[in-house]
Amino acid sequence: MSQTRGLCIHRGDSAEAAPLLHAPDAAKPTLADLLLANNIPIETRCHQRGWCRGCRARLEAGHLETLDGHTIAAPADILTCTIRADASAEATVRVPERSLVSARPRVGVTFSIDTPYRVNPLFPADGARAITAAIDLGTTTVVVLLVNAATGELLARAGGLNAQVQYGDNVLTRIAHGSTTDGLAQLREIVITKTLAPLLTEALRKADCAIDQLNGITVAGNTTMLHLLAGENPASIGVAPFTPVFLETTRVDCERIGLAARVKGLAGERPVVLLPGLSGYVGADIAAGIVATGMAFDERPSLLLDLGTNGEIALQRDRAFFVSATAAGPAFEGSGLSSGTRAEDGAIADLAWAGEDWRIGRLGGGTASRGICGSAYLDFLAEGKRHGLLEANGRFRDAWWTALPEPMRERTCHGRAIRIGSEPDAPRISEADVARLLQAKAAIGAGVETLLARVGMAAREIGTLYLAGGFGLHLNVANAIAIGLLPGFDPAQVRVVGNSALAGAVLAAIDRDALAEMETLRARTTIVELNHDPAFEDRYIDHLSL
Amino acid sequence: MSEMNALSAAVEKGKRNDAKLLTQQLLDAGHKPLDIVEQGLVPGMSAIGEKFKNNEVFVPEMLIAARAMKECMILLEPLLAKAGIKPKYTAVIGTVQGDLHDIGKNLVAMMWKGANIGVIDLGTNVPPEKFVEAIKAHNAQAVGLSALLTTTMPAMKTTVDAIRAAGLTSTKILIGGAPVTAEYAKEIGADAYGTDAASAVDSLLALLEA
Numbered sequence: 170m171s172q173t174r175g176l177c178i179h180r181g182d183s184a185e186a187a188p189l190l191h192a193p194d195a196a197k198p199t200l201a202d203l204l205l206a207n208n209i210p211i212e213t214r215c216h217q218r219g220w221c222r223g224c225r226a227r228l229e230a231g232h233l234e235t236l237d238g239h240t241i242a243a244p245a246d247i248l249t250c251t252i253r254a255d256a257s258a259e260a261t262v263r264v265p266e267r268s269l270v271s272a273r274p275r276v277g278v279t280f281s282i283d284t285p286y287r288v289n290p291l292f293p294a295d296g297a298r299a300i301t302a303a304i305d306l307g308t309t310t311v312v313v314l315l316v317n318a319a320t321g322e323l324l325a326r327a328g329g330l331n332a333q334v335q336y337g338d339n340v341l342t343r344i345a346h347g348s349t350t351d352g353l354a355q356l357r358e359i360v361i362t363k364t365l366a367p368l369l370t371e372a373l374r375k376a377d378c379a380i381d382q383l384n385g386i387t388v389a390g391n392t393t394m395l396h397l398l399a400g401e402n403p404a405s406i407g408v409a410p411f412t413p414v415f416l417e418t419t420r421v422d423c424e425r426i427g428l429a430a431r432v433k434g435l436a437g438e439r440p441v442v443l444l445p446g447l448s449g450y451v452g453a454d455i456a457a458g459i460v461a462t463g464m465a466f467d468e469r470p471s472l473l474l475d476l477g478t479n480g481e482i483a484l485q486r487d488r489a490f491f492v493s494a495t496a497a498g499p500a501f502e503g504s505g506l507s508s509g510t511r512a513e514d515g516a517i518a519d520l521a522w523a524g525e526d527w528r529i530g531r532l533g534g535g536t537a538s539r540g541i542c543g544s545a546y547l548d549f550l551a552e553g554k555r556h557g558l559l560e561a562n563g564r565f566r567d568a569w570w571t572a573l574p575e576p577m578r579e580r581t582c583h584g585r586a587i588r589i590g591s592e593p594d595a596p597r598i599s600e601a602d603v604a605r606l607l608q609a610k611a612a613i614g615a616g617v618e619t620l621l622a623r624v625g626m627a628a629r630e631i632g633t634l635y636l637a638g639g640f641g642l643h644l645n646v647a648n649a650i651a652i653g654l655l656p657g658f659d660p661a662q663v664r665v666v667g668n669s670a671l672a673g674a675v676l677a678a679i680d681r682d683a684l685a686e687m688e689t690l691r692a693r694t695t696i697v698e699l700n701h702d703p704a705f706e707d708r709y710i711d712h713l714s715l
Numbered sequence: 716m717s718e719m720n721a722l723s724a725a726v727e728k729g730k731r732n733d734a735k736l737l738t739q740q741l742l743d744a745g746h747k748p749l750d751i752v753e754q755g756l757v758p759g760m761s762a763i764g765e766k767f768k769n770n771e772v773f774v775p776e777m778l779i780a781a782r783a784m785k786e787c788m789i790l791l792e793p794l795l796a797k798a799g800i801k802p803k804y805t806a807v808i809g810t811v812q813g814d815l816h817d818i819g820k821n822l823v824a825m826m827w828k829g830a831n832i833g834v835i836d837l838g839t840n841v842p843p844e845k846f847v848e849a850i851k852a853h854n855a856q857a858v859g860l861s862a863l864l865t866t867t868m869p870a871m872k873t874t875v876d877a878i879r880a881a882g883l884t885s886t887k888i889l890i891g892g893a894p895v896t897a898e899y900a901k902e903i904g905a906d907a908y909g910t911d912a913a914s915a916v917d918s919l920l921a922l923l924e925a
Contacts, residue, residue, distance in 0.1 A: 196898070342865055344865075404866070408813025408814070408864075408867050409812075409813045409815050409840045409867075496816070562729075562775065563775060563776075582770070584770070584771075584773075600773070604773030604774060604776075605773075607775045608774060608775060698815065700816060701815070706818060706821065707782075709818065710778050710779055713778060
């Protein structure tokens with residue numbers, strides 16, 4: 170194209186320019202913002218700080234201006250978060266597929282049901298209509314799993330990104346967006362049309378089942394996700410005392426959530442059961458996990474930990490529960506770090522120092538990516554501590570760093586960095602990254618300790634520590650203990666349970682008593698607000714050291 | 716003087732036990748509490764604050780240093796009060812209604828104390844009228860509002876409106892917190908925005924001494 174008429178954006182290899190229906194907004198001044206506003210889900214995992222190169226695009230023709238007023242001429246690679254949005258700029262920009270958040274997320278489908286159950290389906294299950302869709306509706310990823318509720322047999326599953334991420338990658342930005350009537354409608358519309366309807370259709374196709382075999386849907390998710398699906402305003406979850414509109418088991422139908430209109434042949438009256446939650450920040454995903462892991466029936470005290478942006482912690486003692494959420498931030502999901510990525514195929518998931526170089530383990534499938542995911546960052550902290558690279562304050566030890574061969578180190582404006590590999594574009598871990606990781610691990614470590622102290626227990630008195638969630642699945646337990654993420658525990662106490670929220674949604678579909686059990690948890694639960702505990706801050710600061 | 720330097724260094728490095736010990740030794744040796752604050756603690760906090768602004772140190776190191784200073788202040792504050800030392804300025808600080816996160820706010824409070832500003836800390840989840848009451852009761856020249864959550868930021872506007880509506884038109888209002896920006900400060904009629912705890916000191920002093 171030799172001539173441009175205003176700003177032209179091309180997605181992937183498309184020859185056709187994507188329509189720009191929304192103009193730049195003064196409050197959101199970057200080109201990345203403009204792309205997001207126009208349904209081009211550009212990756213902004215460093216929150217538009219210009220660190221992560223996730224939002225890289227190609228300026229193919231014309232000129233653009235950076236936020237600080239420099240002009241960039243084509244051809245050039247640009248970070249869209251550093252470019253001023255200007256719809257009238259004479260420029261052509263191509264956004265490659267790898268810069269879009271739709272680039273395959275790895276979805277946690279590994280789970281087990283570790284509690285006795287009987288087949289006692291939640292929805293009437295006869296020969297012709299016995300299939301229930303069990304859904305884990307996460308803030309980032311969504312899984313739809315089909316189960317024959319009359320037999321307990323798992324039939325097929327489909328997973329993908331929650332399309333709502335384009336309105337923000339965490340619960341709080343979703344709450345903020347969903348607090349207006351229009352925003353709420355938008356979030357609901359997009360998760361139905363772009364996520365749930367396609368995933369349900371895909372799973373049915375894989376299972377070779379017809380839509381009229383579906384007898385109902387169970388949904389586990391955090392309290393905010395369930396509010397958005399039910400069309401309830403989540404605003405009150407965003408401010409203290411964080412009171413949700415509902416926590417109890419909620420029965421709606423496919424018509425009401427707008428799914429019937431989007432899946433051909435789906436009867437509007439098919440029931441949708443939203444699993445019960447425990448509090449505004451400890452939701453149905455955790456309640457589902459408490460029952461599916463068998464924790465609800467443990468004789469000995471036990472702890473369930475879900476390591477996400479909000480680390481949820483549930484402690485069980487004598488069948489009573491104490492729950493907290495601790496603001497770990499998104500670092501363990503690879504967000505805000507120089508080479509961070511979510512756990513996706515090809516990402517570096519294990520790291521070990523082999524004396525002269527790093528030994529690297531990647532998540533299977535797909536080609537090698539340049540990203541490092543949470544479990545490998547955790548290995549880096551543990552190995553760095555073990556081999557003397559990292560000082561207690563998270564800094565690289567001078568002697569160690571200078572002894573590294575030149576290609577393996579780098580000095581950036583964010584401090585010193587170590588390359589994982591020696592190629593110039595190898596992923597790197599900077600001292601600033603380490604500082605962020607220390608904050609995340611301190612929030613979890615201090616949260617666990619504070620909850621234990623609240624009930625007057627020590628880590629070693631816990632029978633089982635259930636580690637839930639996708640991050641937990643890849644994590645090296647010994648390393649997590651070594652850096653104080655699981656303070657005071659022994660590897661023998663830890664059981665990695667995978668996606669226990671999905672397990673709970675399946676269990677509820679097969680055995681209605683399991684759902685009844687989840688519903689009874691709330692009355693036996695004490696919510697522990699960590700920020701109200703004066704010792705929390707002190708423990709948090711203690712845990713900022715390695 | 717060398718013990719003062721040692722105290723500054725201990726604060727900067729976040730060695731709280733050393734810092735406490737040195738503070739006690741300085742007191743035992745007859746140094747005035749105010750001198751210990753001004754010549755021992757403040758230079759340490761200023762040094763790390765400066766490095767923080769220049770991206771040479773990160774949040775964890777800053778918090779660890781602030782805790783060391785806080786523990787020294789616990790020894791010194793009663794003595795300062797007994798000696799009738801009145802800081803030149805008084806500022807009220809708190810986390811706005813709906814927000815319980817106070818680590819950032821506590822850090823700013825510590826930095827202000829380090830700059831010899833009297834700090835009235837109202838804690839977390841503070842309703843607008845409490846800010847107004849405290850500003851009046853303590854004749855504060857300034858107030859700091861903190862919010863960590865996107866969802867609690869709107870309470871900053873409500874609080875600014877309440878302060879102005881109460882006739883406190885000359886009270887300087889500073890806001891800060893992860894989601895907050897300079898544009899937002901301007902939009903809601905606050906006087907300044909602090910990008911971090913160290914610049915919150917500079918911003919406040921610039922406003923008060925203007």
